[in-house]
Amino acid sequence: MSNSTPRSLDEARSDSKPLFIKAQAVLETHKLEITKGWLSRLISQIDDLSTLEAFPTQESIRIAVELVEGLALVLRDESALREFQPGGRYYERAAVLGSIGVGDSQELVSLAQSMLALENSIWELLVQALRKEDRDLLELVVRLRSGLHGITTASTEAYYLRSSNELDRLAHTDALTGLYNRRYMGQELDRHVEIFKRYRHPFSLLMLDLDNLKWVNDTHGHPAGDSALRHLAMLLKVNVRDVDIPCRYGGDEFVVLMPETEKEVVEVVGRRIADSLHKTKLKVDGGLIAMQVSVGYSSCPVDGRESEELLQEADASLYRAKQRRQSGAASHGNVAQQGSQHL
Numbered sequence: 001m002s003n004s005t006p007r008s009l010d011e012a013r014s015d016s017k018p019l020f021i022k023a024q025a026v027l028e029t030h031k032l033e034i035t036k037g038w039l040s041r042l043i044s045q046i047d048d049l050s051t052l053e054a055f056p057t058q059e060s061i062r063i064a065v066e067l068v069e070g071l072a073l074v075l076r077d078e079s080a081l082r083e084f085q086p087g088g089r090y091y092e093r094a095a096v097l098g099s100i101g102v103g104d105s106q107e108l109v110s111l112a113q114s115m116l117a118l119e120n121s122i123w124e125l126l127v128q129a130l131r132k133e134d135r136d137l138l139e140l141v142v143r144l145r146s147g148l149h150g151i152t153t154a155s156t157e158a159y160y161l162r163s164s165n166e167l168d169r170l171a172h173t174d175a176l177t178g179l180y181n182r183r184y185m186g187q188e189l190d191r192h193v194e195i196f197k198r199y200r201h202p203f204s205l206l207m208l209d210l211d212n213l214k215w216v217n218d219t220h221g222h223p224a225g226d227s228a229l230r231h232l233a234m235l236l237k238v239n240v241r242d243v244d245i246p247c248r249y250g251g252d253e254f255v256v257l258m259p260e261t262e263k264e265v266v267e268v269v270g271r272r273i274a275d276s277l278h279k280t281k282l283k284v285d286g287g288l289i290a291m292q293v294s295v296g297y298s299s300c301p302v303d304g305r306e307s308e309e310l311l312q313e314a315d316a317s318l319y320r321a322k323q324r325r326q327s328g329a330a331s332h333g334n335v336a337q338q339g340s341q342h343l
Contacts, residue, residue: 021075028072035061060097067094120142196301216291235273273293
């Protein structure tokens with residue numbers, strides 16, 4: 001417990017009020033009864049197995065008794081409120097109640113309801129023990145507290161969901177391009193494979209490799225290479241449908257999963273992206289450079305019915321495209337060299 005400090009005269013006078021003394025006696029005398037009332041309220045709310053599994057453990061019951069003892073102490077000594085603040089004994093004990101469970105939003109609501117049930121058990125006993133005029137005031141406080149508790153629970157749940165969704169987005173997003181990352185693509189590819197096996201819905205993969213990224217990095221620096229990657233990512237977003245799933249699969253490699261799409265359609269999309277990339281020059285160091293991309297394809301079920309098979313075929317298709325590009329460049333160079341020799 002925190003070190004005690006001299007109490008002020010106002011604190012001493014407030015703690016000696018008859019209402020405080022009576023409430024303190026009720027809490028100290030009936031702490032076990034309050035805990036039982038808490039459990040009874042929780043039991044009355046159980047209507048499914050998941051709620052039953054979230055039922056308070058022996059540890060949480062012991063903590064509830066301790067917290068009631070702490071509240072009684074606060075009524076006797078206001079300085080004990082420090083123990084309900086971060087770092088205090090009762091604050092730390094109450095935190096244990098929030099650490100039980102898996103931590104989803106539904107469980108957050110259940111926890112809030114559980115805390116309200118504990119609070120209402122305390123109010124119920126206090127109302128019964130007080131005089132009529134004090135009882136009316138306390139009932140007013142209880143009613144307002146229930147409404148405020150609902151407001152707090154709703155806003156807390158909304159914040160939790162927003163934070164959870166943002167964390168989930170960050171876990172599945174490539175920081176540089178804003179596309180999905182390799183992990184997310186793997187999950188979606190496996191899911192679409194299972195969808196095909198069950199419902200026979202075809203899909204295709206479009207794989208792209210930025211051919212001259214290394215040259216850009218070596219010649220103009222990595223910031224220029226990052227700009228090239230973001231530029232290709234932007235072209236992917238523009239040229240695919242909302243239902244398609246574009247991702248950055250590796251350093252200079254991109255994959256787009258296209259549901260309900262045949263291979264011929266994917267090839268058209270790939271050529272369109274390659275043409276757009278070549279036509280839209282990248283501005284670097286005050287000049288313009290043309291970027292090139294090689295494209296590979298695979299389709300389920302034509303090229304395979306498992307994730308690994310489809311990725312291997314898309315990669316092999318991309319490699320063949322690179323080979324054709326290099327062979328074409330070599331042939332063009334030979335023709336130009338022979339032409340110069342005849343001049």
